[in-house]
Amino acid sequence: MSTLIEFRDVCKYYQMGDETVRAADHISMKIEKGEFVAIVGQSGSGKSTCMNIIGCLDVPTSGTYLLDGRDVGEMNRNELAEIRNELLGFIFQQYNLLPKLSILENVEVPLMYAGISRKERRERATEALEAVGLADKLKNKPSQLSGGQQQRVSIARALVGHPAVILADEPTGALDSRTGREVIAILQKLHKQGHTIVLITHDDSIAVQTERIIRLEDGHVVYDGDAKAPEATVRHTSQSEEGGI
Amino acid sequence: MNFFETFRLALQNIWASKMRTFLTMLGIVIGITAVIVIVGLGNGMQKYMEDSFASMGTNSLTVSIRGRGTSRSVSVDDMYEMVEQNKTVLDKISPTVTMQSQIKVGTETLSSTATGVSEDYFKIKDYEIAEGRGIQYIDVAERKKICVVGQYINQTYYAGRAVGDTIKIGADKLTIVGVMAQEADEMEEGGTDDSIFLPYSTAARLSGMGTISTFTITIYNEEQASIAKKVVEDTLYKTFRNSDSYTVISMVEILDIMNSMIDVMITILAIIAGISLLVGGIGIMNIMLVSVTERTREIGIRKALGAKEGVILRQFVIEAGTTAAIGGIIGILLGYFLSRVATVIVTALLETELTVVPSAGSVLLAFGVSAAVGVIFGYLPARKAALLNPIDALRYD
Numbered sequence: 001m002s003t004l005i006e007f008r009d010v011c012k013y014y015q016m017g018d019e020t021v022r023a024a025d026h027i028s029m030k031i032e033k034g035e036f037v038a039i040v041g042q043s044g045s046g047k048s049t050c051m052n053i054i055g056c057l058d059v060p061t062s063g064t065y066l067l068d069g070r071d072v073g074e075m076n077r078n079e080l081a082e083i084r085n086e087l088l089g090f091i092f093q094q095y096n097l098l099p100k101l102s103i104l105e106n107v108e109v110p111l112m113y114a115g116i117s118r119k120e121r122r123e124r125a126t127e128a129l130e131a132v133g134l135a136d137k138l139k140n141k142p143s144q145l146s147g148g149q150q151q152r153v154s155i156a157r158a159l160v161g162h163p164a165v166i167l168a169d170e171p172t173g174a175l176d177s178r179t180g181r182e183v184i185a186i187l188q189k190l191h192k193q194g195h196t197i198v199l200i201t202h203d204d205s206i207a208v209q210t211e212r213i214i215r216l217e218d219g220h221v222v223y224d225g226d227a228k229a230p231e232a233t234v235r236h237t238s239q240s241e242e243g244g245i
Numbered sequence: 246m247n248f249f250e251t252f253r254l255a256l257q258n259i260w261a262s263k264m265r266t267f268l269t270m271l272g273i274v275i276g277i278t279a280v281i282v283i284v285g286l287g288n289g290m291q292k293y294m295e296d297s298f299a300s301m302g303t304n305s306l307t308v309s310i311r312g313r314g315t316s317r318s319v320s321v322d323d324m325y326e327m328v329e330q331n332k333t334v335l336d337k338i339s340p341t342v343t344m345q346s347q348i349k350v351g352t353e354t355l356s357s358t359a360t361g362v363s364e365d366y367f368k369i370k371d372y373e374i375a376e377g378r379g380i381q382y383i384d385v386a387e388r389k390k391i392c393v394v395g396q397y398i399n400q401t402y403y404a405g406r407a408v409g410d411t412i413k414i415g416a417d418k419l420t421i422v423g424v425m426a427q428e429a430d431e432m433e434e435g436g437t438d439d440s441i442f443l444p445y446s447t448a449a450r451l452s453g454m455g456t457i458s459t460f461t462i463t464i465y466n467e468e469q470a471s472i473a474k475k476v477v478e479d480t481l482y483k484t485f486r487n488s489d490s491y492t493v494i495s496m497v498e499i500l501d502i503m504n505s506m507i508d509v510m511i512t513i514l515a516i517i518a519g520i521s522l523l524v525g526g527i528g529i530m531n532i533m534l535v536s537v538t539e540r541t542r543e544i545g546i547r548k549a550l551g552a553k554e555g556v557i558l559r560q561f562v563i564e565a566g567t568t569a570a571i572g573g574i575i576g577i578l579l580g581y582f583l584s585r586v587a588t589v590i591v592t593a594l595l596e597t598e599l600t601v602v603p604s605a606g607s608v609l610l611a612f613g614v615s616a617a618v619g620v621i622f623g624y625l626p627a628r629k630a631a632l633l634n635p636i637d638a639l640r641y642d
Binding site: 052055057058077078081082084085086090092096097098100109110112113114115118157161 | 247250257258261542543545546547548549550551552553554555556635636639
């Protein structure tokens with residue numbers, strides 16, 4: 001297996017007034033091709049910062065982030081846009097579909113920015129929507145679909161560009177538990193097909209359904225290992241839980 | 246993502262918010278409409294003036310001599326000689342003597358004008374003879390009591406059989422030797438068709454006028470109007486040594502002055518109308534800024550999915566440009582429509598044949614300006630959109 005995502009002493013500091021917030025403090029990790037990883041942590045643990053960096057939406061303050069061997073820290077905003085388009089598929093908590101477009105057009109968007117012809121876009125987007133079981137709703141607007149269906153559209157959109165990494169940010173956060181389970185099942189299926197999936201969540205019950213858990217607390221990695229191991233779900237600080245199970 | 250694709254996206258967005266787009270482009274619509282109608286009105290006025298002048302003959306100079314006591318004067322022969330000596334620019338000359346006497350046919354008094362002219366006058370004015378003959382050199386030389394009448398007089402007082410009959414000017418009876426062809430589109434009292442022409446020598450004697458003081462001179466080339474005018478003025482100056490003793494009016498010059506006055510007026514009006522284009526542009530900028538804020542999340546999503554800054558910039562600039570251009574097209578159509586309406590109203594109110602004609606140039610310019618206004622005023626909001634941070638934009642509600 002080859003390494004797809006590599007963090008070397010990645011730091012991200014924010015200036016909040018006089019105080020420096022260390023959202024990511026010397027994080028090092030490697031994610032191999034084909035892995036299904038959950039990055040877990042409470043709010044303020046730095047998992048959103050990690051996701052932004054992995055998703056090439058942000059660059060580290062210091063340290064190196066290699067995505068598929070490329071140093072993202074050195075890239076300008078346009079190169080970042082290009083690499084997001086090429087290597088990453090996003091699944092968001094709020095689906096983030098474009099409300100004025102039909103779901104077919106929504107799925108076409110990443111292909112459009114990749115400069116793919118209209119005909120091919122249509123074909124590939126249709127295929128992707130068929131794969132998530134929405135072949136009969138191509139012309140519908142997102143608002144005409146249920147939450148679970150909308151999330152499936154966003155999965156199709158994440159997949160359509162054949163990205164190296166699928167980045168799912170709290171994909172079940174806005175769904176009831178049953179549809180949440182369906183979405184996780186789809187992700188597991190994709191993993192079996194060989195996709196690399198990074199799931200960001202605060203929810204241990206979701207995290208344990210992956211293969212590997214990377215737990216963050218206060219910008220540090222406090223656990224990195226098998227998702228089934230008992231210590232994977234143990235909290236290291238005595239902080240009371242907020243919002244989890 | 247190519248230009249065409251971005252353009253399609255822009256059209257989609259415009260169509261998705263039709264009402265807002267329409268209100269946004271209203272300023273542009275009004276501005277363009279105003280410019281087109283005003284420029285059209287100007288063109289119409291210019292054309293109307295040119296037509297009116299053309300019917301008077303733009304290739305002629307009118308010379309009036311006031312004279313300077315009895316010591317210095319210019320005779321008809323002097324004037325003829327001047328034309329003869331300047332054959333390169335001056336063509337024909339005719340003295341004109343306007344009669345003040347009462348004109349009568351039988352016992353009926355006419356309001357027609359009687360003018361004494363030379364045998365060349367009909368050629369100068371491009372008048373045609375329909376029946377009989379025109380005025381000839383021999384008539385002038387022998388001061389014959391003959392005349393040529395307009396078609397209106399022929400029809401109204403002689404039932405079309407004027408030739409051979411007589412007309413009374415003052416105490417004298419003149420034989421009608423010819424009838425002019427109809428000149429104006431409609432014959433009316435007081436017009437050219439209601440005129441009587443007689444030899445100037447006869448006219449001078451009948452009205453007891455010693456010297457003839459008004460002349461009409463034709464020139465070969467309208468372009469040479471100012472040269473011709475100068476030649477005549479110089480000749481007259483040599484005699485009178487005083488430029489107040491005579492006046493030379495060139496029709497072309499007057500037309501030019503009138504045209505440039507209309508031009509200035511129309512330009513000022515068009516600029517005022519153009520200010521509404523500026524206001525329209527600011528309106529577009531305003532709405533685009535609101536739109537960028539509203540669509541912050543959309544922009545964030547697009548950026549996350551791989552839209553580069555240039556693509557976002559282009560999308561918003563094209564959207565603004567297209568909005569303005571559509572406004573421009575509506576303005577052009579509306580402008581044409583209102584030009585028609587204006588033509589009808591002006592024609593009815595002023596009883597003139599004035600047509601409001603928008604020029605193709607002004608239409609093209611209007612379209613170009615409106616699209617440019619959209620692009621220029623759309624740039625600032627588009628830049629704002631392009632530079633949005635995708636993380637913040639995605640989090641935006």
